[in-house]
Amino acid sequence: MHLLAVNPLPWARSQMAFTLAFHIVLVPLGVSWAAMALIANYRAIKHDDSDALLLAQRWSKYMAVTFAVGAVTGTVLSFEFGLLWPRFMGRWGDAFGIPFAVEGLFFFLEAIFVAIYIYGWRRLKPWPHFWTGVPIVIAGVGGSTSVVAANAWMNEPSGFTLNAAGKIVKVDPIGVIFNKAMPFEAAHMVIAAYIVGGFLVASVYAFGMLRGRRDRYHRLGFIIPFTLAAIFTPIQLVVGDQLAAWVYRHEPQKFAAIELVPKTRSNAPETILGFLNSKNEVVAGVRIPGVASILSDPTSGTATVVKGRNAFPANDQPSRAEANVVHLAWDTMVGLGTLLFLISVWYGLSWWRRRDYPKSKWFLRVGAVTGVLSVIALEAGWVVTEVGRQPWVVRNYMRVGDAVTADTGVWVTFLVVLALYAGLGVTTILVLRGLSRRYRGQTGAWDETDVPYGPNDGPGPGGATTSHPEGVGAR
């Protein structure tokens, strides 16, 4: 083992970042897909809409796969807190752990009702079955809010008292969970989950329509998630703006990296792209005068003073390279957020004028990439938060270097995880595609024998209670 003893820090960071970045793609689906399925399900029961019914049922089957992958990758994260950051957990677990206990409750709820909803189609009565889906939606919001509360606590540690030796002697759970960074961060994440989930699912149907599958089933499969996501984009801009103002006030080091401000100043420009060179000057990119100051605090406008990187000791803020990463990620998120907003406006105008989505092929093309774009925005947002907090794992209390495990074999687990997740990612997509092709290959058979709530040969009490038409039609 000694030959292979490698400094664990960079490997641990890479592994944490990689596994989180993987997990976070599945999270939006876990949070918002159930809501979309329920919208379709509601339509199906209320308006006797067989296309919506089929959508809801198929979505719930895809969900079974993505939910499982989300659950196992989440479990790995829980292990990693201990395996990669034992000193962090040993010292801060008393406080940091609390939001996760709350999260555990929601995960339980989610796992239980996902199972009931997914497997209950055939034998439960329509409305009771519909209601078993509602706890999934609540749990999705509650679960992600609590995890993000833990993350927000790392940015804004509160709710504990330390003794002279730096050990936690008193904990106020409410203070930990409702730390000051939590409300905006959590709102921003939950909205992001609806945006990403909605656009991702919609993309698939946009793609299908581009391939000529323009039946009502595909239209609905596009409209329901796209509308949901489109409604949330303007809200996200407002919440994101509030969050940025919050960061300006409470995490000035991060803010200086976000806006790439080398020296404290008023009338700070908003720099688009560009980077800090080795002399700590901002080069390249486009500067819009005063905008960073105005956005930080609109009440004082361009007079708002933005603290620059020179205001903090060099080893208490992100390094130059990290600051460049943060800034690029920031531009990516905000740029894509604005783009997605404009696309939503296009869509909204079309509905307003013609009660339909834009009939141009270009709109479908754009629609087909919104999923990927929103995932990139989501990942970029996390890079801003996490890298922007460097070098701290608990801001102003513990450095990442003091948190890491002493185990020198982390590089091995990192490589194994990399390989395993690559396989996992590819297989997930292949399996989902396989499911979808299979459904497409079926002409009616699946629908006739399997119309949920349909004629029931089993003895269960949830008998046939439906007025749904037989034979939903070929896909």
Place this chain on the structure above:
Amino acid sequence: MKLDDAVAVVLFFGVTAYALFGGADFGAGFWDLIAGGAERGAEPRAVIDHSLAPIWEANHVWLIFCLVVLWSAFPRAFASITLTLFVPLALAALGIVLRGASFAFRKSVFRTRDRRNFGAAFATSSVLVPYCMGAVAGAIASGRVPPGGKAGDTWSSWINPTSIVGGVLAVAVCSYLAAVYLTADSKRRGNLAMERYFRIRAIAAAVVAGIVAFIGIFVFHHDAPYLFHGLLSRALPLVIVSALCGIGSLVLLVRGAGGVVRVLAAGAVASVVIGWGVAQWPYLLPTSLKVSQGAAPSGTLWAMLVVFAAAAVVIIPSLALLYVLDQKSLLPGEEDVDAPAPLTSAP
């Protein structure tokens, strides 16, 4: 009861629940692994799929529950455990990914070759994970995890007599539980052939588990003296209950009776797990860290108890609902909904 004791009890409640529910899931994977070739194993695998599909995810949240309570309420012990037992815990984590994902995938693919590959990954990791967990338990119980967020030996901490007994016992016990549950499931579905199939395996697993436990006593005597003395004093009643339940279930299995067997089997396993906790009482890490020394401040402990109370009010009834619906066959497996018609164009 003091606050920290109460949280330790809650933690052990979680460990027991994980053993009973998660354990049965792992055990089912073991039977899947040794069910034989694609054709011969088709029927038992179908029964296993059918029984597990709706409930496996919920069963595994117990693990999350245990981890969360451990790291919040006993953070220093958690740090020591993860530092020392990096290897088996990392293996378990990877096994959990493989297992959960391949089980879900297997249900969603339709070519025999794909099914077989995912099935193999599912089954192998179902054995790996409980072995690692048992080895971890053995490492803790035999005092190989030092206190104070320090690392013990990377290898001998979990490759040692007590850990090996722990690992093998975990696999045996999981298989036993699973076989008992699957026997009852097959009976409920009126599948007499499969009832017999799993009944024989339940008996075999019960015997093996009994033998391993018996050997274990001697191993503990040398290798984990504190645990040994605890088992023969404080925890003796639980050991006896466990033995009686085990023997009772064996007798009933041989005579072919259903229903109660499940209760007895669960009782046998639960009392072993609780017995382990009682035997190493009052230590969290015998014999260096007491529960009271390792505990977080009272605010955290209260938070754990409140969450636990909320779980008792919300989660336990929901779980009960899930199991009742499942038992009433109101959550038919997917294969009922769409028979796996092999599709030539599938990827």
